[in-house]
Amino acid sequence: MAAVCLQRLPVITADCSPIEQRFKQMMQQMELEKSLLSDHELRLMEDAERMSRKQGNEYDSDEEEGHGDQEIMLAQDLEDTWEQRFKSFQPAPRVRADLDKDLTSVQRCLADSLVLLAEQQVGAEKLWLLPQAAWQEGETLRQTAERALCSVTAAGFKATFLGNAPCGVYKYKLPKATRTESSVGTKVFFFKAILADSAPGTAPNTALLWVKKSELQKYLKPAYMMKVDRFILSL
């Protein structure tokens, strides 16, 4: 059996903790104090100086050389136009509380990485697992994982698999009722993949959830959770 661990990487940066914020402010202040004046700031200063000289009594416009262009468009005017454009720009909201609560949406919790879970029929019961499929003769385990993604989710997710080698394994023994001569239990190999685009084409037929690592414990069985926990990075 092979399963796929499909992850959606964070879209926006995580918020800084209080210490990080204070450090960031301090570093910005230090860099500002140590830095040299930029071209724009030098131009501002020159223009201000020229304006003050113009207002003065002894002003001879012939003495000013080569500043014809700059007198038409002052640096201060440029700054004002930039300020206005900035004010008219509306960025999208970073955190949307309604989306965060909706576990089935891909857009929830943009600052964390999410893992896809599917509810699958294993033996007699329905369990929440990473999407898995049985291995067939003649295909590599990675192809099985790709098939698992397409068939179980049926939602047309475009994913990039990170490598041919599995990142984790979970083995369990089947209950005595279902054991046959050849198979006592199953091993499930996990493959990592990254979600490429966030818009699934068709509606999925099985129940799908996007969960953060901290919420995984509520849905997975303890033994399974222990093995899966080891390879899902929460950075």
Next chain:
Amino acid sequence: MNHVFRKLPVTVTQQASILSPSLCRTTPSIQHPVWCTASVGDREYKGMPTHGIGRWKYLLPRQAPKKKKDKTQMKQMVSATDTAYGTLNVKVSGYDMTVVEHYSQYIHNLCNRLGVQVAESYALPTKSTEVMLMQEQGNKMYVDAVLKTHQRVVQLSSLNTSLCPIFVDVLLKNQPEGVQLSVKEHTEADFQARFKARPELEGLIAQINQ
């Protein structure tokens, strides 16, 4: 000047006495200054007792002299085997130079920690992009901003297939904003692209070939 002359007869007589004590029996001991009669036979070296104490280059293996005219050769490209990828180029590009450089340093340090061998770590030339906007009143485009794209490449000589998904996952999770990451295989063309084209040389070669 005087001390030089004073030392010369001392050393000459001492050397003579070391090499052939039998011959020097004839030399009168009056020529030896008083202060070195005791240790004449023990000294095996000339000058200071610590003469040549710092010599170490004779211990190193012999190196062929480096010719300066060698063209910079490409490091040997490793080809992919069943268990490892070949030479890979991890390219980091973005607009903010400090962020790009720090991220490439982070990748390099991560490779050192994980035991992945880093062949080379170099920077490609910066590309300047001019953002031009249409003027509101007229038809002319005017320059709004100049954006510079910086690129840094970390070349890995080989990457174990079992390590690859973990490595790439860590890189992706730690990717800062505004930075693009791409992992590709290294080719001869990539190496040649780093050099500047020399049109005169190419013109002369074409002429010779004709």
